[in-house]
Every structure is written in C-alpha cells, then in structure tokens.
Amino acid sequence: MRVMVMVRANAQSESGQPPGRELLTEMSRFNEELLKAGVMLSAEGLQASSRGVRVRFAGGRSTVTDGPFTGSQELIAGFWLWQVKSLDEAVEWMRRSPFKHGSAEVEIRPILEPEDFACAAGAAAVRGSA
Amino acid sequence: MACTADLAMMSSVAMMAADVKRAIDAVWRIESARLIAHLARLVRNVGLAEELAQDALVAALEQWPRCGIPDNPGAWLMATARNRGIDHLRRERMLSRKHEELGHTLEMEQHMNGSSPESRADDEIGDDLLRLIFTACHPLLSREARSALTLKLLAGLTTTEIARAFLVPEATIAQRIVRAKRTLAEAQVPFELPRRAELRERLSSVLEVIYLVFNEGYSATAGEDWMRPALCEEALRIGRILAELAPGESEVHGLVALMEIQASRLRARLGADGEPILLMEQNRTLWDRLLIHRGLLALARGEALGETRGPYLLQAAIAACHARALTAADTDWVFITALYDELVRLEPSPVIELNRAVAVALAYGPAAGLELADRLAAQGALSCYHLLPSVRGDLLARLGRYSEARGEFERAAALTRNEREIRLLRNRAHRCERGEL
Numbered sequence: 001m002r003v004m005v006m007v008r009a010n011a012q013s014e015s016g017q018p019p020g021r022e023l024l025t026e027m028s029r030f031n032e033e034l035l036k037a038g039v040m041l042s043a044e045g046l047q048a049s050s051r052g053v054r055v056r057f058a059g060g061r062s063t064v065t066d067g068p069f070t071g072s073q074e075l076i077a078g079f080w081l082w083q084v085k086s087l088d089e090a091v092e093w094m095r096r097s098p099f100k101h102g103s104a105e106v107e108i109r110p111i112l113e114p115e116d117f118a119c120a121a122g123a124a125a126v127r128g129s130a
Numbered sequence: 131m132a133c134t135a136d137l138a139m140m141s142s143v144a145m146m147a148a149d150v151k152r153a154i155d156a157v158w159r160i161e162s163a164r165l166i167a168h169l170a171r172l173v174r175n176v177g178l179a180e181e182l183a184q185d186a187l188v189a190a191l192e193q194w195p196r197c198g199i200p201d202n203p204g205a206w207l208m209a210t211a212r213n214r215g216i217d218h219l220r221r222e223r224m225l226s227r228k229h230e231e232l233g234h235t236l237e238m239e240q241h242m243n244g245s246s247p248e249s250r251a252d253d254e255i256g257d258d259l260l261r262l263i264f265t266a267c268h269p270l271l272s273r274e275a276r277s278a279l280t281l282k283l284l285a286g287l288t289t290t291e292i293a294r295a296f297l298v299p300e301a302t303i304a305q306r307i308v309r310a311k312r313t314l315a316e317a318q319v320p321f322e323l324p325r326r327a328e329l330r331e332r333l334s335s336v337l338e339v340i341y342l343v344f345n346e347g348y349s350a351t352a353g354e355d356w357m358r359p360a361l362c363e364e365a366l367r368i369g370r371i372l373a374e375l376a377p378g379e380s381e382v383h384g385l386v387a388l389m390e391i392q393a394s395r396l397r398a399r400l401g402a403d404g405e406p407i408l409l410m411e412q413n414r415t416l417w418d419r420l421l422i423h424r425g426l427l428a429l430a431r432g433e434a435l436g437e438t439r440g441p442y443l444l445q446a447a448i449a450a451c452h453a454r455a456l457t458a459a460d461t462d463w464v465f466i467t468a469l470y471d472e473l474v475r476l477e478p479s480p481v482i483e484l485n486r487a488v489a490v491a492l493a494y495g496p497a498a499g500l501e502l503a504d505r506l507a508a509q510g511a512l513s514c515y516h517l518l519p520s521v522r523g524d525l526l527a528r529l530g531r532y533s534e535a536r537g538e539f540e541r542a543a544a545l546t547r548n549e550r551e552i553r554l555l556r557n558r559a560h561r562c563e564r565g566e567l
Contacts (some may be wrong), residue, residue, distance in 0.1 A: 001363075020490040034370065035374060036256070036374045037160065037367075037371065038366070038367035038368065038369075038370035038374075039367075041424070042420060042421060064362075069407075075298050081420070083363060083366070083367065085156075085159050085363075086152070086155070086156065086159075088152045088153055088155060088156035089160065091153070091156065092153060092156035092157055092160060093158075093160070125192040
C-alpha cells in the first residue's frame with residue numbers, strides 16, 4: 001500500500017527561513033534510510049503559505065486568495081509518499097524520524113487504490129439493486 | 131462485580147497487546163532481513179540465522195507488551211539474537227568432538243562477543259544484506275525455491291502469505307524452504323559476495339527471481355487473494371533495495387525501471403469484466419505518472435553507467451517508449467524497433483522475435499513485419515503459440531490478402547482456449563470474409 005505522510009506547518013516553516021542545519025542533516029539521513037529500504041517514493045518540502053494561493057469554489061464561482069494563511073491549523077509544510085506493507089509500518093518509520101528529538105505533528109493517510117474504488121462501486125451497485 | 135472488572139482489564143490488556151503486536155510486526159518488517167543477514171555472516175548458516183532471528187522475535191512478543199517497544203528495536207533484536215547464538219554455539223562446542231569444528235565454533239563465539247550492534251557501519255549492513263540476497267537466490271536452488279526463500283528471508287513474509295501469493299498449499303512452501311536451506315547447508319555455500327568472474331551469472335539469478343515474483347503479482351486477476359498483487363510491491367521493494375546496494379550494476383537499474391513502468395499500468399490493465407486490456411488499448415490517464423517518472427529515472431541511472439545495455443535495460447527502454455507516448459498514436463515504433471534489434475541479438479527467443487515483427491510492421495509497414503513473421507513460421511518454433519498466426523493474420527489483412535488472413539485467424543482461434551480471445555479471433559476471421567480489416 002501507499003501512504004501520504006503530511007507534516008504540519010509550524011511557525012518556523014511558515015517563516016520562510018530554512019530549517020536548522022542539524023535538522024536538515026538528520027532529515028537527509030532519514031530519507032537515505034527510507035531510500036535504502038525501498039520505502040521512499042517521493043519527498044517534497046513546500047514553500048511557506050505566503051508563497052501560495054487558495055482557490056475557493058462556491059455557487060459556481062471561484063475566488064482566489066493570496067497567502068499567507070497563518071490562521072489555519074491545517075497547513076502542510078511538506079509530504080512524503082511511502083510504499084509500506086501497513087499503516088503500522090509507516091508509523092514505525094515515523095518513530096525513527098528526526099522529529100523524535102523535537103515536536104511535530106504528522107498525519108499519515110493511505111492512498112486510494114483501485115480495489116477501494118471497486119469496493120465502493122460494488123457496494124453502490126448492491127444498494128442500487130436492493 | 132469482580133468478574134466484569136477482570137474481564138474489562140483483560141480485554142484492555144488484550145487490546146494493548148494487539149496494538150503492540152501490530153507494532154512488532156511493523157518492526158519485523160523493517161528489521162528482519164538485516165537481522166538475518168548479520169546473523170548469517172556470524173554463524174555462516176542461513177537456516178540457523180533465521181532461527182535465531184525468530185527466537186529474538188518470540189522474545190520481543192513476550193517482553194515488549196510489558197516493557198514497551200525499545201527506542202532502538204533493531205539493536206534489541208540483534209542483541210537478543212546474538213545471545214541466543216552464543217548459547218547455541220556453546221552447546222555445539224560442548225557436543226562437538228572434532229578439533230576443526232571446535233576451532234570454528236570458538237571463532238564464531240568470539241565474533242559474536244566482539245561485534246556490537248550499535249557500532250555497525252551502514253556499509254557493513256549493506257554488504258550483509260547483499261550477501262543474503264545472493265544466497266537466497268543461489269543458482270543451486272530451483273526457481274520456486276529461490277522465490278520462496280527470498281520472500282521469507284528478505285521480505286519477511288510468512289509461509290502462509292507466500293502460499294496464498296503463489297496459490298499453493300502452505301505445506302508445499304514450508305517444504306520448499308526447508309529443502310532450500312538444507313541444500314545450501316549441505317553444499318556449504320559460503321555466505322559471501324560472488325567473485326567478479328561469477329557476478330554476472332549470480333546477479334542474473336537474483337534478477338530472474340525478483341522479476342518472476344513481480345510477474346506472478348502482475349498476472350493476478352481481479353477478485354483473487356490480495357496477497358497476489360502485493361507481490362508486485364514486494365518485488366519492487368527488493369529491487370529498489372538492491373539498486374541502492376549495488377548501484378554500479380546497470381541491469382539492476384534496468385529491472386527496477388522495467389518493474390516501475392510495468393507497475394504504472396496496474397490500474398489500466400484490467401477491464402470492468404476483469405479481462406486484460408492490451409497495452410495499445412489501455413486508458414493512459416490511468417497510468418501512474420509517479421511510477422513512470424521513477425521508471426524513467428531508474429532507466430537513466432542504468433544507462434548513465436555507460437555499459438552495453440543488457441536485456442533488462444533494453445526491455446525497460448522499450449517500456450519507456452510506451453510510457454512516454456501520451457497516446458497510442460504517439461508511440462515511437464522506429465525507436466522501439468531499434469531496441470528490439472538489440473534485444474534479439476542478446477536473447478534470440480521466438481517470442482521476442484515476434485514482438486519485433488509487430489514493432490517493425492508498425493514502424494515500416496505490414497510487408498516488412500510480415501517478412502519477419504513468415505520467417506518465424508517457417509522455423510516452426512512457435513507452432514503452438516496462437517499469437518503468431520494472429521499477428522500474421524493481422525498483417526495479411528492490412529495488405530489486403532483477406533483469404534489468407536482468414537485462414538490465419540481460424541488457425542489462431544484453434545490454438546487458444548481463452549474464450550474471449552477465441553471470440554475476437556473468430557470475429558476478425560468473419561471480417562476478412564467480408565473484405566474488412
């Protein structure tokens with residue numbers, strides 16, 4: 001299965017300043033481990049929300065708002081895509097990340113696979129024919 | 131009531147234990163191969179190494195629910211396994227009477243006592259893992275034995291999972307693994323990296339196993355046990371690990387590239403009826419762009435090594451041609467033909483020759499393709515393979531030679547048992563009767 005690992009933004013990541021040298025080195029080592037384990041699919045850091053925009057759709061119209069979105073709790077600072085056997089494996093890898101020395105919030109979500117679509121379609125078909 | 135309270139506590143302990151069990155499974159997934167590899171180097175016996183590793187796992191299952199998961203679970207498992215190993219060797223020493231054996235076990239004990247789990251360099255770990263891969267894929271073992279042993283030792287799959295993946299009884303897999311370990315022990319296969327002179331052959335044995343596992347997963351049809359498509363993931367994982375361990379081997383990158391690109395089509399390859407869809411007819415918006423990107427990167431990495439391209443790198447290059455074409459019409463058949471020309475020189479199999487004939491037809495016209503297909507038919511090598519008359523029929527029809535084409539399609543229909551294929555081929559035969567393509 002594949003998972004997306006989303007790292008919550010914080011004041012430091014929103015400031016636009018690069019992370020501390022030690023964290024960068026540790027993160028590099030961590031990514032190297034993930035690579036060697038055949039787990040790493042993709043890893044990206046996102047620029048501060050001040051560099052981004054939001055597009056909101058309502059009533060058939062769209063509005064564009066420039067960042068920053070500092071009020072929001074849901075900002076993401078970066079993400080990984082990992083290939084793992086289970087969510088538990090992803091959690092175990094996360095326990096080994098450089099974040100273990102500090103504080104961070106990370107959300108891990110499994111990626112929808114075709115079987116999930118098939119299940120949903122099957123369930124809908126059953127409901128429809130009932 | 132006391133009973134209810136007890137039950138409640140037991141069930142909360144059970145729930146905690148279930149969480150810990152899953153976490154331990156995750157740790158095993160991450161650590162087992164490295165653990166077995168390191169132990170195998172110490173005790174020089176892959177079977178014993180696995181036993182020691184399993185002992186450590188059992189100890190973890192007993193102790194971690196009580197004490198919590200250690201900060202460095204890998205080191206804990208290693209230390210536990212080594213202690214078991216030392217105990218084992220001491221018993222061996224007491225039982226052993228032969229002088230040489232005595233010396234050997236003493237040496238191993240010293241090894242075990244000397245090496246500390248925390249101080250191992252990444253390179254050492256890598257080398258051990260590489261040795262394990264080569265050992266599990268040793269050419270002494272049959273392909274089935276190599277696959278089972280590799281999945282057991284390197285992917286950490288259980289015998290049950292492997293059995294479900296290959297659609298054979300669990301006992302069969304268990305036997306295969308036991309016999310494989312015995313074969314390796316009896317032949318005293320050293321736990322070493324192959325010498326330069328043998329490397330090509332030994333590596334080819336490894337790549338063959340990985341690709342076999344991948345294709346087993348790729349061929350899984352909808353509705354089958356989910357362990358089967360999971361084989362693609364396992365093969366990809368082992369391949370990617372190998373690429374990092376042996377980055378100087380172009381064929382490893384070639385195989386990884388081939389698997390990434392093939393895997394990119396997993397969502398597009400089956401129709402709603404569960405039947406396979408030909409590459410040229412697949413909905414390309416369903417192709418996984420991340421995997422294609424990774425495949426192209428792996429291909430570039432392999433080609434950058436500057437060696438003559440081997441069969442996996444060539445097949446990957448062909449797959450990359452398809453992957454780069456945004457629509458079927460964009461396919462660069464001329465380039466694909468050139469790649470097949472190279473591939474055929476390395477692996478002159480009739481099936482590859484036939485694929486080349488198809489590519490030639492699409493690049494240079496049906497007459498050119500037919501020439502190659504006719505040559506193949508004359509050789510008689512593919513006399514039971516329905517795709518040969520099927521291809522000839524298609525090319526003849528394109529040249530307006532409808533009555534000959536019809537004969538070929540009928541012949542093809544008779545050579546296959548797949549209902550859907552038979553329908554398609556008969557359909558084409560009918561169209562030939564009407565003078566239609």
